[in-house]
Amino acid sequence: MAVLVVADIHGNKIDDSTHKTVSAAKAIGGDVDILVAGSGAVDAAAAAAKIAGVRKVLHADAAQYANRLAEPFADLIVSLASDYEAILKAATTTGKNVMPRVAALLDVMQISEIVAVEAPDTFVRPVYAGNAMQTVKSNDAKKVITVRATSFAAAGEDGAAEVISVDAPADAGLSSFVGEELTKSERPELTGAKIVISGGRALASYENFEQYIFPIADKLGAAVGASRAAVDAGYVPNDYQVGQTGKVVAPELYIAVGISGAIQHLAGMKDSKVIVAINKDEEAPIFQIADYGLVADLFKALPELDEALG
Amino acid sequence: MKILVPVKRVIDYNVKVRVKSDETGVDLANVKMSMNPFDEIAVEEAVRLKEAGTAEEIVAISIGPEKAQDQIRQALAMGADRGILIKTDETVEPLAVAKLLKAVADEEKPDLMILGKQAIDDDSNQTGQMLAALLGWAQGTFASKVEKDGEALKVTREIDGGLQTISIKLPAIVTTDLRLNEPRYASLPNIMKAKKKPLDVKDVGEFGVDISPRLETLKVTEPPKREAGVKVESVAELVEKLKNEAGVL
Ligand SMILES: Cc1cc2nc3c(=O)[nH]c(=O)nc-3n(C[C@H](O)[C@H](O)[C@H](O)COP(=O)(O)OP(=O)(O)OC[C@H]3O[C@@H](n4cnc5c(N)ncnc54)[C@H](O)[C@@H]3O)c2cc1C
Numbered sequence: 001m002a003v004l005v006v007a008d009i010h011g012n013k014i015d016d017s018t019h020k021t022v023s024a025a026k027a028i029g030g031d032v033d034i035l036v037a038g039s040g041a042v043d044a045a046a047a048a049a050k051i052a053g054v055r056k057v058l059h060a061d062a063a064q065y066a067n068r069l070a071e072p073f074a075d076l077i078v079s080l081a082s083d084y085e086a087i088l089k090a091a092t093t094t095g096k097n098v099m100p101r102v103a104a105l106l107d108v109m110q111i112s113e114i115v116a117v118e119a120p121d122t123f124v125r126p127v128y129a130g131n132a133m134q135t136v137k138s139n140d141a142k143k144v145i146t147v148r149a150t151s152f153a154a155a156g157e158d159g160a161a162e163v164i165s166v167d168a169p170a171d172a173g174l175s176s177f178v179g180e181e182l183t184k185s186e187r188p189e190l191t192g193a194k195i196v197i198s199g200g201r202a203l204a205s206y207e208n209f210e211q212y213i214f215p216i217a218d219k220l221g222a223a224v225g226a227s228r229a230a231v232d233a234g235y236v237p238n239d240y241q242v243g244q245t246g247k248v249v250a251p252e253l254y255i256a257v258g259i260s261g262a263i264q265h266l267a268g269m270k271d272s273k274v275i276v277a278i279n280k281d282e283e284a285p286i287f288q289i290a291d292y293g294l295v296a297d298l299f300k301a302l303p304e305l306d307e308a309l310g
Numbered sequence: 311m312k313i314l315v316p317v318k319r320v321i322d323y324n325v326k327v328r329v330k331s332d333e334t335g336v337d338l339a340n341v342k343m344s345m346n347p348f349d350e351i352a353v354e355e356a357v358r359l360k361e362a363g364t365a366e367e368i369v370a371i372s373i374g375p376e377k378a379q380d381q382i383r384q385a386l387a388m389g390a391d392r393g394i395l396i397k398t399d400e401t402v403e404p405l406a407v408a409k410l411l412k413a414v415a416d417e418e419k420p421d422l423m424i425l426g427k428q429a430i431d432d433d434s435n436q437t438g439q440m441l442a443a444l445l446g447w448a449q450g451t452f453a454s455k456v457e458k459d460g461e462a463l464k465v466t467r468e469i470d471g472g473l474q475t476i477s478i479k480l481p482a483i484v485t486t487d488l489r490l491n492e493p494r495y496a497s498l499p500n501i502m503k504a505k506k507k508p509l510d511v512k513d514v515g516e517f518g519v520d521i522s523p524r525l526e527t528l529k530v531t532e533p534p535k536r537e538a539g540v541k542v543e544s545v546a547e548l549v550e551k552l553k554n555e556a557g558v559l
């Protein structure tokens with residue numbers, strides 16, 4: 001039995017979600033290979049080869065993989081599928097985009113965003129915004145799976161797998177890349193950060209994020225997140241959204257500021273180890289899941305917090 | 311162009327679901343049902359394309375129980391022209407939904423299908439991508455902006471690092487993200503008008519598609535409960551507790 005993990009790469013770097021997906025693959029059992037697809041991406045392939053417990057790295061190098069377009073990426077994965085009983089990819093936006101396409105081409109029902117492996121064919125996944133946990137057994141011969149990376153520990157880096165080149169199927173040319181507008185930030189990436197501080201509608205502007213949230217984030221080495229309301233209002237970019245339909249985070253410490261605690265938001269952060277809520281409404285639902293609640297006006301509390309952190 | 315919009319009847323997003331004590335599923339008795347919020351965004355986008363003169367006809371499709379007609383009627387009230395209900399009382403998985411939608415697409419020959427990125431009940435985020443694969447079409451998922459660009463569609467997508475813009479050949483599949491638009495409320499006159507718009511009801515059996523589930527649900531359980539913690543009186547107390555009690559600072 002062999003399992004294929006499809007890596008997430010950014011430029012020439014391998015994303016940490018790949019290490020976590022490898023752990024999910026090991027829980028299924030059998031040999032674990034990694035597919036790295038990119039244009040060039042030699043360094044990413046070399047980095048993948050270091051992930052502990054990996055048998056080999058398949059490296060596909062072609063122009064059509066540079067921007068992770070779904071159609072050629074899915075065709076590549078399908079071309080390799082016959083050697084594997086299970087194909088896994090982290091439930092990043094790339095994973096969510098590509099893997100269902102792979103599943104349909106293989107006539108398989110994808111198992112989305114698993115948080116646990118119970119048996120090689122049985123998995124746990126959240127449904128209804130995480131208000132219920134579903135244990136499902138797949139009756140498909142081949143499993144196509146996306147993995148909630150925060151639910152698995154990262155595999156180590158003492159491996160030395162061989163890297164082999166694989167052929168790229170012809171590109172059908174259905175789509176083309178136009179451009180990308182990536183959020184630039186020196187702060188840690190949201191889904192991998194140890195500490196996250198998120199702001200909600202109450203922040204009221206980008207300037208207030210800048211004045212009240214960012215300095216604390218920088219002192220704590222934290223990533224910045226947000227509720228949908230703050231993103232919709234344009235205070236911060238879309239990729240800050242934490243929740244059912246945004247990013248799922250599980251840091252050591254999550255600080256929710258001016259966020260009411262709608263179920264859709266909780267779905268993205270309730271597995272954090274320690275939750276702090278700062279809200280001026282003592283009835284706000286966020287307090288029902290917070291380990292430490294501070295009923296206060298954020299515009300008063302945050303400068304104090306900034307000061308207390310030295 | 312002609313646009314098909316699949317709309318799913320789901321539990322309303324404001325309802326906090328309860329897991330049944332026998333662990334077979336969640337309790338759907340007497341809970342409010344609505345159109346999946348992402349599908350409202352899909353209908354809205356289609357209607358705007360029609361208002362802009364880019365689209366001529368919008369067909370709303372739902373796969374579900376008799377009552378899913380309510381959601382089709384809502385789409386009609388928002389501006390869709392006609393509806394198709396593929397009736398079944400079974401739970402239909404995304405792969406089977408995609409196969410049924412493909413059958414409809416083969417017959418209707420649309421230029422574009424707009425789906426929600428995710429149904430808020432199964433949280434699968436699969437159907438649009440699967441449908442694109444089955445049809446051999448391009449896909450523009452998690453769209454926050456859609457523009458017609460000659461024979462192609464320019465789609466701005468919400469991705470983990472920010473925004474990506476791609477160009478996709480038509481016919482194509484688009485799936486909606488939250489910031490694509492703000493869906494309108496149907497006005498009373500439009501709700502009345504919608505009652506007279508054509509709505510075809512077909513039985514799922516007519517399509518010759520195998521809809522038997524591939525995933526067997528062994529159980530549905532409550533997620534681990536988080537207990538509410540303590541209220542602190544001051545920022546100083548908070549910092550002290552985070553340092554000495556929680557050990558996270
Ligand atoms: C399909 C769908 C998907 C969704 N997906 C997501 C998702 O992924 N993530 C997400 O976050 N939401 C999501 N939502 C939206 C969600 O339902 C809520 O609307 C949203 O989370 C509310 O954001 P908020 O808490 O910032 O705003 P509000 O609910 O308006 O809360 C603002 C809070 O700030 C407090 N406040 C105000 N002023 C101050 C002050 N000066 N100091 C301190 N506190 C103050 C108020 O007491 C209030 O509790 C989704 C909704 C739908 C329908």
Ligand SMILES: Nc1ncnc2c1ncn2[C@@H]1O[C@H](COP(=O)(O)O)[C@@H](O)[C@H]1O
Nearest residue numbers: 316317373425426428429434435436437
């Ligand atoms: N039963 C259904 N009837 C109509 N459309 C559906 C159905 N199931 C899924 N869809 C469409 O597919 C999208 C994604 O659903 P899912 O893949 O289940 O998360 C939804 O937003 C709908 O547009």
